[in-house]
Amino acid sequence: MDSIPVNPWAFLQYFFPGNVATKQGALYMGFDLSTQQLKGLVVDSDLKLVYEAKVDFDEDFKKYGIEKGVLTNPSEGEVFAPPAMWLEAVDLVLDRLRKAGLDFSKIKGLSGAGMQHGTVFWSADAESLLGHLDGRKTLVEQLESSGKDHKRGAFAHPMSPNWQDASTQKQCDEFDDHLGDAQTLAEITGSKAHHRFSGPQIMRYRTKYPTHYEQTDRISLVSSFLASIFLGKIAPIDISDVTGMNLWSVSEGAWDDDLLELAAGSTAAVPELKRKLGHVPESGGDAFGPISSYFVTRYGFPASCQIIPFTGDNPSTILALPLRPSDAMVSLGTSTTFLMSTPTWKPDPAYHFMNHPTTPGLYMFMLCYKNGGLAREQIRDQLSPTANPTKSWDAFNAAALSTPPLSQRSPQDPMRLGLYFPRPEIVPNLPAGQWRYAYQPPTATTTTTTSTLTPLPSTPHPDDARTILESQFLSLRLRSTALVSPSPSPTNPSKLLPPQPRRVYLVGGGSANPALARLCGEVLGSVEGIYKLDIGSNACALGSAYKAVWAVEREQGEGFEGFIAGRWDEGGFVRKVAEGYKEGVFEGYGEAVEGLRGVEERVLGEQEGAKEGGLKGMEGKRTGGTIIGSAGGY
Ligand SMILES: Nc1ncnc2c1ncn2[C@@H]1O[C@H](COP(=O)(O)OP(=O)(O)O)[C@@H](O)[C@H]1O
Ligand SMILES: O=C(CO)[C@@H](O)[C@H](O)COP(=O)(O)O
Known part of the structure; x- marks a missing residue:
């Protein structure tokens, strides 16, 4: 028997030799x-x-x-x-x-x-x-139809x-x-x-x-x-x-x-x-x-x-590459979506499960946010309301990367978190508004677990560029924990890394932005790092075109994954754009996940008639919070 290749795509091609008769x-x-x-x-x-x-x-x-x-x-x-x-x-x-x-x-x-x-x-x-x-x-x-000629x-x-x-x-x-x-x-x-x-x-x-x-x-x-x-x-x-x-x-x-x-x-x-x-x-x-x-x-x-x-x-987007069950795709378009292809059917009100578009027995796991690209644009424009006619992301990126993680300028500082929703959101189910909070995680010295959540002024702040990116990625991490599992470290296989995706692939308009890629890696982790599809500018249309190739050229009974893996050019088609898991950084954001959960609960609680916010059914313990004051939207 030939040795089993270690390169993941060669590995897939080994098990799914595919139809290469183009x-x-x-x-x-x-x-x-x-x-x-x-x-x-x-x-x-x-x-x-x-x-x-x-x-x-x-x-x-x-x-x-x-x-x-x-x-x-x-x-x-x-x-x-x-x-x-x-x-x-x-x-x-x-x-x-x-x-x-x-x-x-x-x-x-x-x-x-x-x-x-x-x-x-x-x-x-x-x-x-x-x-x-x-x-x-x-x-x-x-x-x-035309009113003019009654057509x-x-x-x-x-x-x-x-x-x-x-x-x-x-x-x-x-x-x-x-x-x-x-x-x-x-x-x-x-x-x-x-x-x-x-x-x-x-x-x-x-x-x-x-x-x-x-x-x-x-x-x-x-x-x-x-x-x-x-x-x-x-x-x-x-x-x-x-x-x-x-x-x-x-x-x-x-x-x-x-x-x-x-x-x-x-x-x-x-x-x-x-x-x-x-x-x-x-x-x-x-x-x-x-x-x-x-x-x-x-x-x-x-x-x-x-x-x-x-x-x-x-x-269609998940068809743009031979996605493995442990990989995730993050689409940074008008919406932000987090996608995985999985054999596990684990429905919950907090997220979506859908039939896989080509492969019976697989499902698509999805989180979807209305406040993706447009919310980031709003903060970009708030940072430089008059001086940015070209809609450049430079000032936004510089602010995001020069602000320390969670705005903690010293280890004692609280973590800065925010919800930035120019449109009513899906998860959590909240109306349009902006809310900013300082979160102090539970301290080890207290006997009861106590954290604090303090509202911050609801006015634009230079740290917003980092806070919106961190909070958007924290929300993805909060809601996708149940779908990822621990895996061995690539550098030390005897060490088990905390649950996180193996790879994250970025697609959609925002995937061109290196600051988004870097913060995605810091918050979401990923054992192999953050990648970007390097074929054209649109993964979704690409996935559709690949479906058409497969549908017309496949052998009888040949599955989509094997077919694509058989023609996949890993070196030519994808590019690593940021590091993933960093010990210490990832764990720090783990604490912030709890803070974001608290912020969402707080704001949801404040919203009269706010219903089912998608918090039910998520994993992880809740912090006993000392809640101070309240924050307003705009
Ligand atoms: N360099 C960039 N940095 C951050 N966001 C970007 C960048 N370029 C484009 N975008 C965002 O991409 C969004 C459009 O994404 P795209 O995937 O093309 O659109 P659609 O949602 O229509 O599929 C825009 O709203 C814009 O916010
Ligand atoms: O509602 C969803 C998914 O449930 C959105 O993802 C829309 O499908 C719009 O996508 P983009 O225009 O952002 O690509």
């Missing part, structure tokens, strides 16, 4: 329809990037009145976006790829991803309009509720109560009720716009909306993305009738809602069929180009 000249496309952009890219059979292009909604489509990709109605907590804008983006991104020199006739397969949980409401005319698109006209000309369009409602929407607390309370409690809902669907999930969203849509609901013939997620455009008919919802709806029973592999009844309003209305949602195929890799003739005529795709199921942006 198709000469074949190209595959992947898309990411996210909050602020539509990105499209093209890879070859060797997984190498060949072309990429993007459309930036704020830059390219000011006419829709959007900001950061969305429209808002703060009085009701609504955040939404017009699908018509996304149609324009599809034509524009393909035009840009054509201008970049892409020969569409080589595209053998195409897949994509959509920001999760957004819901699109199609009209009864949609199927027919999609099936008869004229390649000489644009998508938006043919699919959008009925493909949409029963002109807006799609966005993942940042917070208008459905009432519906969420009903969803959590409907099967008993939030834990039961999480056990069945993978998550407790969330504002942005389609179940509560559909329930609110039905009551707020009863006529539109009645006129809604089909309901898509953002991912299946985009797939439908390319397919030329309404595409099924994907097996992974369906687990972000609070409507799908993961163990049954079917729509949950009790939850459908709640969303639909009565038992009698369940079959109709089920029809609107459609059948969900079990496989994430079986092609839906060939591409719509619109794209053949207009761009020169081959008529045989296969449309592979489109999934959510987060499930």
Whole structure:
């Protein structure tokens, strides 16, 4: 027997030899329809990037009145976006790829991803309009309704509720109560009720716009909306993305009738809602069929180009590399998400479990925060409100790296912690606001465990740059402890390191920032360090393109992980960007995790009507806190 290789990728290739018979000249496309952009890219059979292009909604489509990709109605907590804008983006991104020199006739397969949980409401005319698109006209000309000439369009409602929407607390309370409690809902669907999930969203849509609901013939997620455009008919919802709806029973592999009844309003209305949602195929890799003739005529795709199921942006992101169960990905986009691929099904109201997009028996673990990139931008801009027209991160990074860990300028100083939420948050479930605290961990000299939490002024402070990064990463560590286990030190295998990921891969816009990478390593640890994907600028679209390669070129029964591992070029595809575990530093942040838990509990307690904040079910002991005073939001 050959010796088993120690390089992790060679190790995977040894056990999953993969199909390395690549198709000469074949190209595959992947898309990411996210909050602020539509990105499209093209890879070859060797997984190498060949072309990429993007459309930036704020830059390219000011006419829709959007900001950061969305429209808002703060009085009701609504955040939404017009699908018509996304149609324009599809034509524009393909035009840009054509201008970049892409020969569409080589595209053998195409897949994509959509920001999760957004819901699109199609009209009864949609199927027919999609099936008869004229390649000489644009998508938006043919699919959008127009009041002017009384043209009925493909949409029963002109807006799609966005993942940042917070208008459905009432519906969420009903969803959590409907099967008993939030834990039961999480056990069945993978998550407790969330504002942005389609179940509560559909329930609110039905009551707020009863006529539109009645006129809604089909309901898509953002991912299946985009797939439908390319397919030329309404595409099924994907097996992974369906687990972000609070409507799908993961163990049954079917729509949950009790939850459908709640969303639909009565038992009698369940079959109709089920029809609107459609059948969900079990496989994430079986092609839906060939591409719509619109794209053949207009761009020169081959008529045989296969449309592979489109999934959510987060499930797609974990397909951008052969992720091991002990690795984590942190996506630093508009949202911050923490992702792991795991065989363990351990649902809890504090986080999400979803079906894996390609591999039955694996699940995706996810934490998701609304206050990721936009919250960091807010602090960046508070640090230099007038003098930063280029939106440079330099001053923010300098402040973050020159401030000592947790602002402890001497070991006796309390730890500085903060919550910076320009938008209502998911975990903990808090309204918009900023809260800053000084946390003094329990001292060894007292007989009872006593810690103190003291509010700090709620005004901008130069230390905020470090505090926001530390507190964001501490929140990830607090909530992911149950998913990581101790492992031997790479330098001293007889020594067991505390629970932490083996590697952390950074993706998304913020992954370009070295200060974020360094603080991620200090707070979250990671035995092998912090890495960044070095293939193109978008892991999510890349994961979709890899799914398309796998779906078209795999041998019968060949799994995704083995297939990708077989073609993976470790040296060319990933780069180490920061150190991970540092003895002493990691343990210091372990104390701060308890402080952050205390801050969240304090602020949650102060918020009238604050409900289920995602603290239940987490591991670790609670400090007996001496609580002093109170802090206010802004
Ligand atoms: N150098 C940087 N440092 C920190 N954040 C950055 C940097 N470059 C981009 N970003 C952040 O990335 C976010 C966009 O992330 P991206 O993943 O491209 O978008 P999306 O959420 O639409 O997928 C922006 O809101 C911005 O805050
Ligand atoms: O709601 C979630 C995941 O549950 C978000 O991750 C959205 O999917 C948006 O992602 P980005 O626009 O930040 O990429």
